[in-house]
Amino acid sequence: MSDEHAADIDRHVRTYILVxxxxxxxxxxxxxxxxxxxxxxxxxxxxxxxxASVKGSLVACYFMHLISExxxxxxxxxxxxxxxxxxxxxxxxxxSDKIHY
Amino acid sequence: MEMEIPYTVxxxxxxxxxxxxxxxxxxxxxxxxLFGALFATYIILRVGAPTxxxxxxILNVPMATFNTIVLISSSVTMVMAWAxxxxxxxxxxxxxxxxxxxxxxxxxxxxxxxxxxxxHHHLFPSTSTFLAIYFTLTGLHxxxxxxxxxxxxxFWGPGAKLWKTDPVHFAARVEHSGLFxxxxxxxxxxxxxxxxxx
Numbered sequence: 099m100s101d102e103h104a105a106d107i108d109r110h111v112r113t114y115i116l117v118x119x120x121x122x123x124x125x126x127x128x129x130x131x132x133x134x135x136x137x138x139x140x141x142x143x144x145x146x147x148x149x150a151s152v153k154g155s156l157v158a159c160y161f162m163h164l165i166s167e168x169x170x171x172x173x174x175x176x177x178x179x180x181x182x183x184x185x186x187x188x189x190x191x192x193x194s195d196k197i198h199y
Numbered sequence: 200m201e202m203e204i205p206y207t208v209x210x211x212x213x214x215x216x217x218x219x220x221x222x223x224x225x226x227x228x229x230x231x232x233l234f235g236a237l238f239a240t241y242i243i244l245r246v247g248a249p250t251x252x253x254x255x256x257i258l259n260v261p262m263a264t265f266n267t268i269v270l271i272s273s274s275v276t277m278v279m280a281w282a283x284x285x286x287x288x289x290x291x292x293x294x295x296x297x298x299x300x301x302x303x304x305x306x307x308x309x310x311x312x313x314x315x316x317x318x319h320h321h322l323f324p325s326t327s328t329f330l331a332i333y334f335t336l337t338g339l340h341x342x343x344x345x346x347x348x349x350x351x352x353x354f355w356g357p358g359a360k361l362w363k364t365d366p367v368h369f370a371a372r373v374e375h376s377g378l379f380x381x382x383x384x385x386x387x388x389x390x391x392x393x394x395x396x397x
Contacts, residue, residue: 107285114282118275125267129260132396139397146392153388161278161381168215171224178228182235189243 117160124153208367223375227382230343234386237339241332241393252329254395257322259313263395266309267387273302274384277351277377284370289362296355296373299380303348310341333394340390343383350376 128149132142159165164175206218214221245251254260280295317323317330324334354373361369 104286107282111279111282114275114278118271121271122268125264125271128392128396129264132255132392143397146396147389150389150392154385157274157381157385157388161274161384162378170214170216170221174221174224174228178231182231185232185235185239186242189239189246192243193246 117156121153124149219375223378237336244328258395260395262309262313266306267391269302269306270384270387273299274381277380281373281377300348300352303344347380347383
């Protein structure tokens with residue numbers, strides 16, 4: 099193993115440890131905010147999902163190495179994300195177009 | 200005659216990726232849609248229900264918080280297992296991979312106690328819509344944890360023989376199983392607030 103490669107891996111490992119502590123901190127914040135901040139239901143949902151999105155991004159970018167992945171993977175995931183949000187939108191659109199008897 | 204599977208170690212010139220890497224990402228894309236369908240179901244059930252309980256009134260938040268910490272820790276040990284192979288430290292790989300499997304086991308044991316408590320209090324999937332979606336989502340997630348554990352245990356044990364003959368191929372396999380394991384962690388990161396806190 100070359101020195102350059104070893105240094106590269108060491109840098110990765112330092113990032114993993116930093117991400118690990120960030121995820122732990124964000125988990126504590128999620129739970130604490132839920133019990134300490136008396137937000138409305140909408141506010142609680144928005145805050146919890148925002149923190150979850152940040153945590154998810156950290157896992158995807160650094161643990162799954164998406165931050166330095168090939169273009170084809172981004173295309174596959176981009177297409178998936180569009181379909182995913184489309185699917186989440188369907189029930190909301192259905193709800194906003196209720197039939198009243 | 201033995202035929203070699205192409206592009207397991209070296210990247211395909213057209214995609215710049217190994218077949219294994221593109222395969223696991225396509226699989227994960229299908230998994231996003233699977234869990235996405237269930238999250239959409241959760242939304243339609245919740246917005247359509249006249250009343251919806253707050254998760255923390257029914258479910259055990261401390262246990263779920265502990266499980267979140269366990270699963271995040273297992274993600275770190277998984278990525279450290281891969282990094283150990285990159286550093287050609289097989290002993291450390293074994294340690295980290297073993298820890299990952301063990302932490303997966305801890306997650307399942309905690310979940311067993313959580314489910315047992317629910318059943319003890321006569322709270323079943325048929326009890327309410329909330330519990331139906333709770334058991335469906337967490338049950339499916341648990342199946343994924345089990346699947347990941349089986350694969351990781353294989354690479355910790357008998358599958359590790361490949362390290363001696365083809366270390367690059369073995370590291371690539373571990374990276375792919377790691378991607379699945381991180382996905383399982385990622386799903387839990389969203390399941391936890393959605394079911395337990397909101």
